Amino acid sequence: MNKTSDVFKKGKAFIPFITGGDPELDLTERLIVKMAEAGADLIEIGIPFSDPVAEGPTIQKANARALASGTTTDGIFHMLERVREQTDIPLALMTYANPVFVYGAEKFMERAARAQVCALIVPDLPLEERGELLPFCQEYGIDLIPLIAPTSQERISSIAKSASGFVYCVSSLGVTGVREDFSSSIEEMVDLVKKASKIPCAVGFGVSTPDQAKKIASFADGVIVGSAIVQIIEEHGLECIPYVKDYIRKMKKAIESLES
Amino acid sequence: MKKGRFHIFGGQYIPETLMNPVIELEKAYEYYKNNPQFIRELDLLLKDYAGRPSLLYFAEKLSRDIGGAKIYLKREDLNHTGSHKINNVLGQALLAKKMGKTRLIAETGAGQHGVATATAAALMGMECQIFMGQEDTERQALNVFRMELLGAKVHTVTSGTRTLKDAVNETMREWVSRVEDTHYVLGSVMGPHPFPTMVRDFQKIIGREIKEQILQAEGRLPHVVVACIGGGSNAIGAFYEFIHDSEVTLIGCEAAGQGLDTAKNAATMAKGTVGIFHGMKSYFCQDRDGQIAPVYSISAGLDYPGVGPEHAMLRDMGRAQYVAIRDEEAVHAFEYLSRTEGIIPAIESAHALAQAIKIAGQMSPNQIVVVNLSGRGDKDVAQIARLKGVNSHE
Numbered sequence: 277m278n279k280t281s282d283v284f285k286k287g288k289a290f291i292p293f294i295t296g297g298d299p300e301l302d303l304t305e306r307l308i309v310k311m312a313e314a315g316a317d318l319i320e321i322g323i324p325f326s327d328p329v330a331e332g333p334t335i336q337k338a339n340a341r342a343l344a345s346g347t348t349t350d351g352i353f354h355m356l357e358r359v360r361e362q363t364d365i366p367l368a369l370m371t372y373a374n375p376v377f378v379y380g381a382e383k384f385m386e387r388a389a390r391a392q393v394c395a396l397i398v399p400d401l402p403l404e405e406r407g408e409l410l411p412f413c414q415e416y417g418i419d420l421i422p423l424i425a426p427t428s429q430e431r432i433s434s435i436a437k438s439a440s441g442f443v444y445c446v447s448s449l450g451v452t453g454v455r456e457d458f459s460s461s462i463e464e465m466v467d468l469v470k471k472a473s474k475i476p477c478a479v480g481f482g483v484s485t486p487d488q489a490k491k492i493a494s495f496a497d498g499v500i501v502g503s504a505i506v507q508i509i510e511e512h513g514l515e516c517i518p519y520v521k522d523y524i525r526k527m528k529k530a531i532e533s534l535e536s
Numbered sequence: 537m538k539k540g541r542f543h544i545f546g547g548q549y550i551p552e553t554l555m556n557p558v559i560e561l562e563k564a565y566e567y568y569k570n571n572p573q574f575i576r577e578l579d580l581l582l583k584d585y586a587g588r589p590s591l592l593y594f595a596e597k598l599s600r601d602i603g604g605a606k607i608y609l610k611r612e613d614l615n616h617t618g619s620h621k622i623n624n625v626l627g628q629a630l631l632a633k634k635m636g637k638t639r640l641i642a643e644t645g646a647g648q649h650g651v652a653t654a655t656a657a658a659l660m661g662m663e664c665q666i667f668m669g670q671e672d673t674e675r676q677a678l679n680v681f682r683m684e685l686l687g688a689k690v691h692t693v694t695s696g697t698r699t700l701k702d703a704v705n706e707t708m709r710e711w712v713s714r715v716e717d718t719h720y721v722l723g724s725v726m727g728p729h730p731f732p733t734m735v736r737d738f739q740k741i742i743g744r745e746i747k748e749q750i751l752q753a754e755g756r757l758p759h760v761v762v763a764c765i766g767g768g769s770n771a772i773g774a775f776y777e778f779i780h781d782s783e784v785t786l787i788g789c790e791a792a793g794q795g796l797d798t799a800k801n802a803a804t805m806a807k808g809t810v811g812i813f814h815g816m817k818s819y820f821c822q823d824r825d826g827q828i829a830p831v832y833s834i835s836a837g838l839d840y841p842g843v844g845p846e847h848a849m850l851r852d853m854g855r856a857q858y859v860a861i862r863d864e865e866a867v868h869a870f871e872y873l874s875r876t877e878g879i880i881p882a883i884e885s886a887h888a889l890a891q892a893i894k895i896a897g898q899m900s901p902n903q904i905v906v907v908n909l910s911g912r913g914d915k916d917v918a919q920i921a922r923l924k925g926v927n928s929h930e
Contacts, residue, residue, distance in 0.1 A: 326827040327696060327813065329708050330551050336695060349825050373549050373812040378826030400549045400812070408549075408812075425553035427715060435552075449553060450713035 280318070280394045280419045280441035283366050284476040288493040289317035290528045291478055292520075293370065293502035294509065295338035296321045297347025301355045303514055312365035314521040315528035320397065320500065323352050323371035330372075330399040332453030334503040337510065349379050356391035368395035368421065373408065381409050385416035395419040395441045403435050424469065425449070426459045436472035442498065443469050447481045453503045455482030463495050486530030493531045501527060540729025543852065545845035548728040550815045554708075557715045562730040564635045569737065574634065581626045585659065586616045588623075588741065592749035592906070598876045605759065605899035607892055609909045610746050612770065613881065619911030620742060620770040621652040625721055627738035629656035632719035639663040639714075642721040643707040645672055645700035645766065646837035646884065647679025648911050649723030654688035656721075664688040667706045669699040672836045675919055697830040700766070700840045704814055724767025725844035728815030732845050739773025746906055747777050754904060760785045760895065763908040764887040765858065766802070766837050768844035770910035775856060785857065787895075788847060789887040791833030792860035802831035804843040805851055805858035813841075818848045834863040834919075837884040837911075865890040870913060870920060882911030883920070 283289050292311055296304050308319055324342035328335060356367065369388060376384045376398065388396065396418050401408060406420060413420040419441025424432050426449055436443055445466060448459045466477045479492045480500030489499045508523060509516045540546050548558060568574040582588040591611040599607045612620040629640060640657045641664070644650030650666040657664030666683050670692050673680050683690050696702035704727075711720045722731045725739070743761070750758055761778055763771035765788040778784040793801035801807065808819035811826055821829040821841040833839040850856040866883055869890035874880045881889055885908070892907045899905070913920075 327701065327705050329705050329814075330712070332709075333695075343827065374820075374822070374826040374828075376826075377812050377817075378809070378822065378824070399551050400815070402548065402550060402552050402555045404548050404555070423552045425551070427553050427556045429556065431552075431555065446553060449715065451709050 280366065280368070281476065283318045284442065284497045286317070288531045288534065289478065289498035290315065290524070290531050291318045291320055291498050291500040292316050292505050292524055293320040293322060293500060294505055295324055295335060295342050296352045296355065297324055297342030297345055298338040298506070298509055299341045299513060300345045301347055301351055305355050305358055306517060307520060308359050308365065309362045310517050310521050311524055312363045314524040316365065316524055317498070318366045318368055320368045320370050321352065321356070323349055323369060323375055325372045325375055328372065330451055332451040332503060334454070334506050334510070335452050338506045349375055353387045353391055356393065360391055367391070367393045368397060369393050370397040373398055373400050376409060381412040385412040385418055388418055389416040393418060395421050397421045397444060399423060403431065403438065424465060426461050426465065428465070432465065432468040433472040436469045436475055439473065439475045442476040442478050444500065445469070445477050445479045445496065447479050447483065452481055454484040454507070458482060462492070466496050486526055489527050490530045490534055493534050499527070499531060540733070542732070542845045542849035545816065545818050545848040546729055546732060547817050548815060549812050549817065550728045551712055553712045553715070558728055558730070560635070564631060565730055565734050568631055568634055574630065578627055578630055581630065582623065582741070586622045586626060587614065589745045590614050592746060592753065594753065595877050598873065599896065601876055602893060602896045604896040604901065605903040605905045606901065607896055608750065608758070608904065608906045609879070610742060610774065610906060612742060612908060612910045613879070613885070613912035617648070617652045617655050618914065619648040619652065619882065620739060620773060621649045621723060622655070623741055623773070624723065624735050624738040624769060625649070625652040625656045628719065628721045629660055629662065632721070633660055633662070635719065637717055637719040639665070639718040640721050641665045641667070641707055641710050641718055642723060643700065643703035644668050644723065645703065645839060646835065646882070647672070647676040647683070647915060648837060648882070650683050650688070650690070651679055651686070653721045654683040654686035657688060658686045665710065666690045667693050667703045667710065669693045669697070669703045671698045672700065672703070676836055676915055678918070679915055700836065701828065724769040725772045725846060726767040726814060726816060726842060732816065735769055736772045736776060736846060739769050740776040742770065742773035742908060743775060743777030746774060750904065750906065757781055757784055758904040758906045759899070760787060760905045761908070762787045762789060762888045762892045762905060764789045764838060764884045764910060765843065765847065766840045766884065767842070768847045770908050772844060772846055774908040775850070779855060786850070786855065787891055788856055788858045789861045789891045790858060791835055791838035791887060792862045793832045793834070795862055796860055800832040801860065802833040802839050802841065803860040804841060806860045808843070816845050818845045819843050834866060835883040835887065837882070838887065859891055861887040861890045867920065867923065869893055870916070879909070880913035880917065881909050882913050883916040885910045
């Protein structure tokens with residue numbers, strides 16, 4: 277079985293995000309395989325939610341498109357099982373607390389583990405509420421990835437110490453979406469995590485260009501990109517695969533250039 | 537019970553970015569709620585500015601016409617800005633000010649909470665931004681202008697179902713983007729801890745006054761207290777003082793819309809299941825995958841797919857009953873009170889009144905029903921006119 281921590285052993289990780297079922301599940305299945313080929317180190321798949329409060333307009337629309345095409349949680353798990361016949365790329369699921377809770381946390385983790393999902397990201401489950409899902413994650417060997425934000429300050433240490441897999445550092449205040457500038461405090465945030473724990477840090481929210489990715493990779497262990505890829509999917513629809521592949525190659529190259 | 541929990545309900549299911557702001561809010565609230573200066577300032581505002589205590593009015597003509605229990609109306613509609621919302625807003629705005637915040641943001645459904653927030657912001661010299669679903673800006677156009685008149689900026693929310701739920705989503709997104717100088721004035725007993733507790737504390741004055749006033753008028757407690765329920769702030773405000781008086785029946789009235797057997801309702805207690813949304817664990821109208829349902833009610837203020845966690849607990853304990861009232865029953869009560877008592881109730885409050893009308897007729901004349909008349913109906917007149925096919929030239 278994949279381990280999340282292995283993702284970061286080969287060097288800086290590039291972690292693309294797409295919403296499962298956007299615009300339909302067959303495309304998501306093909307995209308995962310092609311993104312793996314193009315150099316993604318871990319792929320984050322969003323399970324769509326009707327009310328994605330942490331998302332900006334781009335990913336909100338992706339959630340709406342996915343739900344409009346009839347995407348269900350079971351549909352995502354079936355799709356992931358088909359993916360597993362084609363690639364062993366490490367996979368993370370990202371969704372809100374409600375879809376997991378209503379599906380049944382234990383059943384959810386059991387299905388996720390069967391599809392060899394190694395991590396789960398739940399943006400509305402802060403440290404105080406981790407107990408809602410953590411026991412089931414642990415039972416099925418899935419890392420529950422905590423987020424830290426520019427407002428986290430003194431919370432960073434306890435979050436980092438209780439983390440497994442990696443810590444997801446939110447680059448700036450606000451929701452997801454492409455940004456020009458980042459909070460100057462990201463580097464400090466990563467430092468504070470590193471002081472508390474050896475856990476890898478991946479930075480996301482707003483990253484879109486190779487230059488930004490390179491800069492972030494100079495101090496973080498991984499770069500997460502969502503909205504920029506979702507925009508390509510929105511623009512090109514079912515024909516998006518070559519464009520997404522190109523983008524991923526470009527981003528991966530920017531991150532790798534740093535290491536050589 | 538764990539802090540911020542009402543049995544299994546409540547909690548703090550919010551993005552990490554909001555955790556420190558919410559913790560800071562809780563600390564400030566815990567400090568100021570016992571601070572004599574704060575209590576004095578708030579009491580003065582409630583008295584001199586909002587017009588408290590609100591009247592408890594014996595609706596004699598209505599009671600006689602129904603021919604059963606004595607019906608009393610708690611006149612929250614007579615508060616400044618025309619609803620109970622001002623109680624909570626003055627408390628939160630004063631608290632925000634003490635915390636050094638300079639900017640208030642809020643969601644609104646019918647516009648009552650938005651108007652109250654814009655009013656408090658004007659009074660306290662704070663910037664104000666209100667988020668309102670597009671469907672509601674259309675059905676409550678006058679309230680949009682009212683908020684603008686008060687100096688607030690009103691954002692029309694076009695995401696999702698374009699109603700109250702989406703206005704809450706958008707206000708949360710705004711808060712995540714700007715926390716330093718901004719306080720989110722949540723309008724109901726919902727959201728993450730400490731909101732359900734804090735908003736209830738600011739609203740419990742309703743029930744406290746009811747108790748005092750009914751003891752003075754009748755020398756005994758009411759048999760029934762009825763209130764409408766969307767998120768549940770006026771209901772918890774009316775109920776809270778009576779929770780330990782087990783002889784008092786507490787009834788919350790949610791929106792059955794076009795009927796419980798149709799998809800067009802907002803009856804969370806009747807049709808919902810336990811879920812996690814808008815920062816809290818509670819009952820929600822949702823599908824098998826946990827997707828929040830697009831709910832419906834004639835009343836923008838009850839058009840919400842969830843309910844406050846304390847109500848979820850009261851329901852499970854059996855301490856309060858929750859019933860669902862259809863649009864047409866509410867419209868009937870709206871017209872009936874207007875004609876019999878010369879009081880035009882908010883269409884939200886008309887849901888509570890409809891239930892009172894149903895039960896009072898089966899009760900004896902020496903029994904007492906108190907209806908929390910949470911708001912006035914001026915805002916609804918145009919919509920009811922449209923419903924009746926009257927062109928009001930709006």
